Amino acid sequence: MIVKEFRELVRDRRTLGLLVMMPLLLLVIFGYAANFYVSSLKTAVVGPQASQVAAQLPPFFNVTVTQPSGTKADAETLLQDNKVDVAFVSGQTPVLALVNGSNLFAAQSAVAALNKAGNKVQTQVLYNPDLKTSWVMVPAIIGLILTFIGTIITSIGMVREREAGTLEQLAVMPIKPSQVILGKIAPYFLVAAVDMVIVTVLGIVLFGVPFNGNPFAFALGAAIFLFVTLGLGVFISTVSQTAGQAIQTAFFFLLPQILLSGMIFPLEAMAAGVRWIGYLLPLTYFTMISQGIMLRGAPITSLWLPFVVLTVMALVVFTGATLRFRRDLAPGRPASPAHKQPAAAESVSTA
């Protein structure tokens, strides 16, 4: 029995990959990425004698913007657009330090450092005044749920046809591959949308998370992100023969997103060698959108980067998935030899 299970395991490359790669991945991630301590903060100094004030700041505050002619409103805009973590407004005593509360760990580090300055500096935390973790987590979790539904459940849904043997029938009928894909993901799109609304409402009601921004922009961002995750689900289904394989592959895509998208460990705190992975993940960009809109009320223009990246991802993933799917559905190179199902078992057939 032991020997047999070992033999089967060795042949099951996906499970093997998961068993071997996952611990390695976790080790690497926790080694290099898990870091709650932010080493430097992007800072702006706005107001008269901005450069002098900037020079006086300890190196922890990495001044990237100085605007001698700017006002407090300009400082707030910089924060809203997530260009900096801290903005100092000079020209009054004490100097006013505005902290971006939507970047939780950066904000915590900033507040800790600023408290040491005593009453030379007056600190005000915007967007998340109590620095609550839930306020930062809920927008990220919305994205996580969309990822979960999109990737895992879509991939199972598609693989079901392959397992049941009905994919062949669809292929012979006058129905286009794109129609099949759209028909298959529509229910999941709807379910995900409903789920998202429920979680958002619950987040607001239970945890008091604000919704300061434009709900239409939020919906648009969510829709594009959904397309990315659904496209990934379709793609996974085209490379999986069974539901078990589909779930394993989806899990492989899901786990890095949980750990490396900035949801748990801040991106800025990760070693550069691992941080780039975070920038490849769709959830990273959706979290930028959801946190920006919900907490900072950020305008859509300041979020152009994540929107564009997600749109490009959606197009790439969907095109790839449709092409692969077409290979399965339409004639061309035969994907695999026709092999008979062993024993004409009545209602269940295995591929």
Added chain:
Amino acid sequence: MTYSVRSATVRFGHVLALDDVTVEVPGGSVVAVVGGDGAGKSTLLRALAGEVALESGTIEAPPKERLGYLPASSGSWAALTVTQNIDFVAGIYGLAGEELAARRAELLDRASLTPAAGRLAAQLSGGMRRKLGFIMAIVHRPELLILDEPSTGIDPVSRIDLWRLASEAAASGAAVLMSTTYLDEAERAAHLVVLDGGKILVQGSYDQVRAGFAGVVTQGAAPVRPEWAWRRGRVRHEYWPGAAPPPGTTAVPPDLEDIVIALSLARRNAVPS
């Protein structure tokens, strides 16, 4: 309208699944393809259905809207009811409203599935499930009907029903191509094709196949040459391709099973060139 596969060769990697195969399927008749597993039956059917690309050769087949296909697997969606299955497929082919309802009622009646109309496909017996797959394949009155082992593993009574449905389709003008491991079904076909290892061993009507069969089949308790003999009921049959059988052996008129087995043995025992 005659549909066909001409000089078709199909390769999957290193495996030659079909080797220069030509089969015609005239409208109004049933063509049966027989052969062992790996002989190429499914590949031939899938090639005609447009599911598999040819390395060389041509296909004459109607467009998808005029083609009906029953794959070797279940042929229906398990989580849908019988009615929902039919409606889904009929919808894809453009049937709707009253026309759809009438057609559905007619097909359920012909397949004796009316009492099970509300049942989930997964809860049907194998024979009923296959019949459902069949009527789904003909819901749009296709000109070419392709059935991949429709009756394998199905009880004898459902098999009779399926054959009746196929005959009715042919009688209304459709060209029907089906594969089967049941030789009695092949005997009933207007034209039968025997495949082995991707090549056609013999094809024609049953009479033609019998007439064209060379050699003698004898029957006895023990075989003279074991590699040319096989069990048939309580006795053994033996095939003598060229030379006359030795005296003392009893010749029997070969039926289709004898012919198919004899030809397979001839191919297997032939000196590889």
Added chain:
Amino acid sequence: MTGVLLRARQVTRRFGAFTAVDDVSMQVQPGEVVGLLGANGAGKTTLIRMLLGLLAVTSGSVELLGGVPDREHRRRLGYVPQGLGLYGDLTAAENLLFSARAYDSAVPALPPALAGRADVLVRELPLGAQRQVAFLAALAHSPEVLVLDEPTSGVDALARAALWDTIRGQAEHGAGVLVTTHYMQEAQQCDRLLLMSNGKLVAQGSEADIIGSTTAVAVRTGDWAQAFAALNAAGAPVMLAGRAIRVANADPGELHEVLTAAGIQATLQPVPATIEERMLVLAREASAS
């Protein structure tokens, strides 16, 4: 070892309100091949599962090799289920090794035809070869009783003949074999037949016993397609055998009327009925009730 190998005594199995097996008594003796026939849903698989001890009886008793069908007795049993019970992702050789170790027997050698493919994964083998491997695995420990569920379904004529060679060979060595099949031709290869319908055992014995009092009429005509359509439309239990039309349990006079009304010339002749015709008649009776 003599004595009954498999026995069912008035076995009944109910699932809620549904009676799957109804008061069935049967037995299998050493050296005989018993064929179990019946439509899907007739109760064949349920009966087999009770005989093997995989399912409890609602009433009645079952015996396997003279005792309760437990693991000890199952050691001397060979079983090939419909799904073959092989591991698709292991090779043929590995499957045989596993099964030999499980039964504590010698590893069977693959026949020359398969020896070259011993290292091919079972799911890549053609169905006939898979069935052969499944057989070898079931026979390796020299079982005294064999239970085979549709052993030749989907297999071509030559491979079927080879499998039956193996089955009869086992019977000749003293094993008892219980086989379910849908190939009526194979039913003729059995020593004894059991016919189940709707959970009951409706007939047992020789082929003649199974056919019982069913009659048939052969209709020979030039327009077989039209004749078939006309008789079918009239509701007659029509069948095709070769190119001849057969009608079960029919009155030649009535058939003649139907055909004449359709303008078809045909000769009608009473012929011996077949097992399939008996099953067709049973199915009609079941759906009519």
